[in-house]
Amino acid sequence: MTTCTLPERDRAPALAAAQPDVWAHLGDWLQRHQRTIHKTQWTVVAIYLVLLIVPVLRPLPDNAAYIWTNVTRFAQFAFWGIWWPFVILGTALVGRMWCGLLCPEGAITEYASSVGRARATPRWITWAGWPTVAFAITTIYGQMVSVYQYPLPTLLILGGSTVAAAAVGYLYGRNKRVWCRYLCPVSGVFALLAKLAPLHFHVDPEQWRQSQSAGCRPGPVNCAPLVPLKNMRGASACHMCGRCSGFRGAIRLARRSPNNEIVHVAGQTPKPWETILIVFGLMGLVVGAFQWSSSPFLISIKQWAAQNLISANVTWPLDTTAPWWVLTNYPLKNDVLTLLDGALLIAYIFAGALACGGAITLMLALATRSLGSWKAARFHHMAQALIPLAGAGVFLGLSALTVTQLRSDGIMLPYVSEARASILILATLWSATLCWKITGLYSDRTARRIAALAAFCGAMLPANAAWFVLFWVW
Ligand code: SF4
Incomplete structure (x- = not known):
């Protein structure tokens, strides 16, 4: 991506005055290291599949099984004792970096979208109620089948969601995450919690305007979760992947008050x-x-x-x-x-x-x-x-x-x-x-x-x- 950053003398006063800080550097680092991020994502996919599939091939653990001696107990602890609580906490602390940098479903759906049919997203998928309805259904169904206790329901619920993510990716969008944007059962929860994060990709409208008036024509940014970059005002929909960092010299990773998005x-x-x-x-x-x-x-x-x-x-x-x-x-x-x-x-x-x-x-x-x-x-x-x-x-x-x-x-x-x-x-x-x-x-x-x-x-x-x-x- 060409960032098309304006010379210092032409930049908006607020941005020109702002020295690039450690967060902006981190955003730029993410932008430059997309291959490393992809490799990390596929490593997580491999670990996720092993933890999902191996326990269903093993007998149920007895009372003498420990987390460190039994793969089923270990997978159970990894999924429900570590993964979910700390992804929830992490989203409130650093935004949806889990979604953009590590989530196996995100990586799978985006890959499927890169080789799939690239159809236009139908209107029914964009219904705003899906994340809430899907969250309610999976929460109740998870309790009915004791998802936290047994490997088969874990495979059914998490694996079912992954298959659906791959299918939606294969059918809709090109190199996009239509699943994550509209259908993922936890995207609604993550979108809420990300509003509390003290980090976000900040868009400077004045800098954007100046870049346009100066005739800058940077290459396109592939924002996989389909965030309208120019009008992005919060961290809710952003997956913090860093691909847009530095775009038009107007987008950068920045600190903010954790109250800012909810209040303003x-x-x-x-x-x-x-x-x-x-x-x-x-x-x-x-x-x-x-x-x-x-x-x-x-x-x-x-x-x-x-x-x-x-x-x-x-x-x-x-x-x-x-x-x-x-x-x-x-x-x-x-x-x-x-x-x-x-x-x-x-x-x-x-x-x-x-x-x-x-x-x-x-x-x-x-x-x-x-x-x-x-x-x-x-x-x-x-x-x-x-x-x-x-x-x-x-x-x-x-x-x-x-x-x-x-x-x-x-x-x-x-x-x-x-x-x-x-x-x-x-x-x-x-x-x-x-x-x-x-x-x-x-x-x-x-x-x-x-x-x-x-x-x-x-x-x-x-x-x-x-x-x-x-x-x-x-
Ligand atoms: S707005 Fe899109 S491209 Fe930019 S960091 Fe967020 S998810 Fe990535």
Whole structure:
């Protein structure tokens, strides 16, 4: 790529004054080392396939198997104890570098797109609801088949997603990541968390304009996730691959305040599906998915339902099981879900999502109304302030698997409770700070802003209460 950087005297004053810093150099380094990135990606693909396939060829581990002695336990720990929690954390820290530099699905779909049919992306694929719907389906289905515990469901869910990514790549776009942009079940979550990252590829519109007026005609940049470079204002859709670094002398990797995108960018284009993902997905569905197996309520409801079914002489829901790819079914491990178990599990997760999400929606609406007349865009903007707390919940839920897996192998991590409490408190304070800054954009009356913040704190209560009950009461 030709960067077409203008001579110093012709550059926009702000950019001319700015000395290239370590981050801009890092962005340029990424731009120059795409071959190294490709090699790294294919190494990750190889490790990913081995961890996905080898465990299904081996017998299920017994109680004497450890993470360091059994490939199935190791793969389970690598996928659910390390990969997921730390990709979530990493996205909030450095943006979607996982997607752009390491993700095996991203590499596979882009490769398939380089040799495939290169068709135009159909409109149904670009529906904004896919990431939210796909996330909800995979979260619930993962619980139904115990994806965190067994290798076959892991192969089915992760491998199925990889095959779909390859197929979409083969059919649509040329050298693009249509799958990642529109369909990946976790792209919605990553897009939210990347808004918190203190690093992003910054576009200087004035520099871009000057470069155009000077007649610069740099070569094209292949932005695989289809980000409109000139208008990029946030880190949400960017995979941080670095290919556009230095383009027209106007794009560079730069630091920013972790509050900046949510306060100053997220309100400009309201995204209702993001609100649904935050409120009903990350702060509802996810809570239920991590809670159900420890819930004493679910046990009581199950006993009550079983008694009533037996008295009505309807016993088939208690006796009938399903194949492992519908409901958990491992009799040798004493781990079998009946139809009643499965129905109650799904009902519990949905009920949790509706109860938590409904309460959060009401309080957010109250917070929005406290600032003045009702405006849907303002409501969606307020919802964005919940991202730190929502993201912290997902990290805590996933890292609980890390703690449990290590504990079952005799490794006790110290200060887990204290770390969880600190993360929840800090995330709550961060969300409250974002809310306060956002209210300042819509009202200069302190009383209104305090009322909005109070209602917003009410919106943070259900998720905080649910995590508190899971980690410290049950
Ligand atoms: S905007 Fe596109 S090309 Fe630039 S770093 Fe992000 S993903 Fe890569």
